[in-house]
Amino acid sequence: MTPEILSTYGLPPTQQGDAWRALFSSVFELEEPAQASQGFLAESRYWALDGFGIGEVSAPALRATRTKELVRRNSVDHWCLTLGQRETKILTPKDTLVVPAQTPFLVSLGVDIASERASDKRLHLYLPRDGFADMASQLDAARGIILDTGLxxxxxxxxxxxxxxLPGLTPYDVPNLTAAVRTMIGACVVPSPDRLELAAAQIDEARLQKLTQIVRRNIExxxxxxxxLCGALGVSRTRLYRLLQHEGGVERYIRKIRLEVSHARLSDVSNTSTIGEIAARLGFTDASQFSRTFRREFGASPSEIRLAAMDGGAAEPASQVILDRQPLNRLLAAL
Known part of the structure; x- marks a missing residue:
């Protein structure tokens, strides 16, 4: 899937701010800081998919306003689910909301609204009313809500x-992708027992992906x-153990990730730590037991993997978890 790219890169600095404003003038009035006259490097990537769109925007600090006049002139009334890396301030005629970083929030382009934020890289999921008509009233009720919940x-x-x-998708993936997005929006934004049941497999896949990232970040x-893990995921122990039942349980899953990390570190020729030091940092205090467990997992000893790396022949471990590399393939497989 090839995105449409809008960018101010390559323009003279004094023209960048005006060019960026012009690109979005039919939908938003954009106001940049005073220093924008010295340059406003920004880029937007947009994918128009079947029944929804997704945008990735990287830009300096600004204020974007959807005025009443723009709402009258431009009839676009999609909902927009936004996820920023920085805090966002949302201003409506009735209220001001402060959205924490990394927290989704939903707004409607059918009403006047403004947002202020610092330099940020943000994701926007555009949900047209025709494509989400069956949950329109619930989405309207949820607009302006900060989705700071587990779901x-x-x-x-x-x-x-x-x-x-998205860069690795083909047109053949789009119908399943659209169904996955609809299911997750329904379950996470306007949850009901039926929607949660329909999205159960996808929710578990998303939790497993997130779980793997948490384990890797805290591996030492x-x-x-x-x-x-229960605290980080916001789930009960029962739910956690059910999520990992096919992985042999929590401890076995953590051990598996630790072994994969140890394999990666032993395969890294720039890593000068000893085998014992690598094992100890990953929680393996018994060197002999680590060596036996490592061989059972990868079919080679730690020292053999290190020697292979030094010889330029290190191989990818056959059992390596690849959740971080192909998240969509696994998500679609769960449909």
């Missing part, structure tokens, strides 16, 4: 992985275990 944060994770996967932490 909301999971939806943010889903949107991030969706954006990462002595506190890494069921308690930490």
């Amino acid at each position: 909301g944060r999971l939806l943010g994770h889903f949107v991030r992985n969706l954006a990462l996967s 932490s002595p506190a890494l275990g069921a308690g930490m």
Whole structure:
């Protein structure tokens, strides 16, 4: 899938701010800081898909206003689900909301609204009313709501992985992708027992992807275990163990990731730590047991993997988890 790219890169600095404003003038009035006259490097990538669109925007600080006049002139009334890396301030005629970083929020382009934010890279999911007519009243009721809930944060994770996967998509993937987006929006923004049941497989896949990232980020932490993971995911121990039942349970799953990380570090010729030091940092205090467990997992000893790396022949471990590389393939497989 090839995006449409809008960019101010390559323009003279004094023209960049005006050019960026012109690109969006039919939908928003954009106001940049005073120093924008010195340059306003910004880029937008937009994918028009079947029944929805997704945009990825990287731009300096600005204020975007959807005025009453623009709403009258431009009849676009899509909902927009936004996920930013920085805090956002949303201003409506009745209220001002402060949205934390990495937290999704929903607005409607059919009403006047303004947003202020610092320099940021943001994702926008555009949901047309025709494509989401069956949940229109609930989405309207949810506009202006900060999705700072377990399901909301999971939806943010889903949107991030969706954006990462777009360059590798083909037109044949789009129908399933559209169904996946509709299902996740319904379950996470306007949840009901039926919608949650319909999205159960996708929600579990998204949780498993997020779980893997949490484990990898905390791989050297002595506190890494069921308690930490329950808190980070916002799930009960029962739900966590059910999520990992096909992986052999929590401890086995963590051990598997630790072994994969140890394999990667042993395969890295720039890593000068000893095998014992690598094992100890990853929680393997018994060197002999680490060596036996490593061989069972990869069919070679730690020292053999290190020697192969030095000889330029290190191979990818056959059992390596690849959740971080192909999130969409697994998501679609769960449909």
